[in-house]
Amino acid sequence: MRTNRIQQLLCTLALLSGWLGWNNPVTAAPLFTLEIKNHLFYPAELVVPANTKVKLLVINHDPTPEEFESYELNREKVILGNSKAVIFIGPLAPGEYPYFGEFNMSTALGKIIAR
Amino acid sequence: MLLNAVIIVLREALEAGILISVLLTISRQADLSSRWLLIAMAGGLLGAALYAYFLGDISTWFDYVGQEVINAGLQFGLFFSLAGVCVLLSLRPPMVKTRHRQWLTALLAVAVILASIREGSEILVFFIGFLAQSDVFLKAMTSGFIGLMIGVSVGALCYYALMSLPQPVCRRVQLILLVLLAGGMVAQASQLLVQADWLPAAEPLWDSSRWLSESSLFGQLLYATFGYEASPTPVEVALYLAAIVSIPLLLLCVRNLPEK
DSSP: OHHHHHHHHHHHHHHHHHHTTOSOTTSOOOEEEEEEETTEEESSEEEEOTTSOEEEEEEEOSSSOEEEEETTTTEEEEEOTTEEEEEEEOOOOSEEEEEEEGGGTTTOEEEEEEO | OOHHHHHHHHHHHHHHHHHHHHHHHHHHHTTOOTHHHHHHHHHHHHHHHHHHHTHHHHHHHHHHTHHHHHHHHHHHHHHHHHHHHHHHHTOSSOOOSHHHHHHHHHHHHHHHHHHHHHHHHHHHHHHHHHHTOHHHHHHHHHHHHHHHHHHHHHHHHHHHHHHTSOHHHHHHHHHHHHHHHHHHHHHHHHHHHHHTTSSOOOOOSOOOTTTSOTTSHHHHHHHHHHOOOSSOOHHHHHHHHHHHHHHHHHHHHHHTSOOO
């Protein structure tokens, strides 16, 4: 009796998590790379597919740390010097999403374009 | 002066300053010695230094999303310690037992330690970047100091504003602030877990950036204190609502406990 109830609960949880999109290896997010050199982002304009979750790999070639930040994308992450970081973004509606390097705001500017 | 350094330090100092000022008014009204604050600040700074030092390793954890996971953990820890503080403040009859006061001191200290680690480490990482450039390092340090002092002043203003309220009103405002601050922690944590792909990503439920942009001064202040997000995803909104509803519910349960 009790085992039955636990099984029921587990099944419901499994269904619920499936519905919420967890444990869904079929749709691996496409990977895009951004590089930081001399406090500049390359490419400064990155085109990604709209309405899709995207995995962003940010490689910092500078010896100094940088912070990837975007109000439009709701993202904020420190990338130490000579290291890399992964940031998941989207799914984004078609449009332009500016971002900047918070530690070098005057030069490190760019935008993600969702198409 | 480096405006950048002022802003970065100010943002973090505001976040910690407002939280600490509210906790300090609670400590003062409960007649606790302020020694816990000094110990917690020292502990928090040490923690922030360790976190900044090991950030390179931590960043590679969980397939390069270690930063998000650890930061979210710190934020959830803050949520639970603030919820605990709310419970202790709402005990009927008002807490008199030494045991309760020890718990309150411990929870206040934990909250300050977690907040200092989270905010302090980011400031440290920013300044480590300047260590190599000795010519601008001093400039960055003085600019950072100005940012820190503005943050401390806002915190002090908060403290005295709260202390000037009549006690029953003050208690109510403290509880409301604690619930909103705790909710903000959960909002920020859930956003980090979405960023790490640990929580499901989705298109934002709404976009209020036209009315109140997150990059505006007021938007920044609201983000720092209550986790304001102009375009939140469904899971962020759900967790935020669950967080700010759960504390009042918990308090109702505590108040209805039979008196011992």
